[in-house]
Amino acid sequence: MTPPAATARRRGRKRDYQRGVTLIELVVVAASIAVLAAIAIPSYRSHLLRAHRTEARASLLALATAQEKFHLQCRHYASALDPGKDSDCVKASLDFPARSERGYYAIRITSANASGWTAESSPTGPPQSEDRPCQRFGLASSGRKRAWDAARRDNVMECWGR
Numbered sequence: 566m567t568p569p570a571a572t573a574r575r576r577g578r579k580r581d582y583q584r585g586v587t588l589i590e591l592v593v594v595a596a597s598i599a600v601l602a603a604i605a606i607p608s609y610r611s612h613l614l615r616a617h618r619t620e621a622r623a624s625l626l627a628l629a630t631a632q633e634k635f636h637l638q639c640r641h642y643a644s645a646l647d648p649g650k651d652s653d654c655v656k657a658s659l660d661f662p663a664r665s666e667r668g669y670y671a672i673r674i675t676s677a678n679a680s681g682w683t684a685e686s687s688p689t690g691p692p693q694s695e696d697r698p699c700q701r702f703g704l705a706s707s708g709r710k711r712a713w714d715a716a717r718r719d720n721v722m723e724c725w726g727r
Contacts, residue, residue, distance in 0.1 A: 614696040617669050618724060621686040621693075624665040624672050625704040628684050631661050632677075632706065642706065644677035669693045670702075681706040699724035 643659035703711030712724030
């Protein structure tokens with residue numbers, strides 16, 4: 566048991582430490598978070614832009630498959646996309662969406678005849694319009710892949726890969 570005199574001394578004594586966080590400590594933590602965010606956010610956005618490029622490539626490759634199927638049935642390639650309507654050999658229209666799966670890219674057939682076709686995809690708006698290295702993708706019936714940056718320079722290696 567504690568003697569009454571010791572208890573009285575303990576109650577009257579001030580504490581040697583303080584509780585809480587100082588303003589300087591808060592500023593240091595806030596600055597650290599700001600530096601990490603300044604590094605992480607642009608890197609994350611860049612990664613998302615590169616990841617969404619696969620949507621343009623996938624749409625063009627799916628269009629190539631649809632064009633070959635159309636060619637087998639009609640003996641020529643479709644020259645226009647007509648989403649939601651049956652493919653028509655006379656009108657040379659193909660039932661294929663004019664936008665990529667999530668809508669980041671617009672798809673269009675740039676030329677078509679009995680022997681071949683070419684198609685392009687371009688961004689429909691943000692965020693992909695900010696992807697300067699890969700602004701436009703192209704694909705031909707011959708298998709030739711194309712890509713252009715914002716200045717219309719060829720950039721196939723970065724956009725389509727090897």
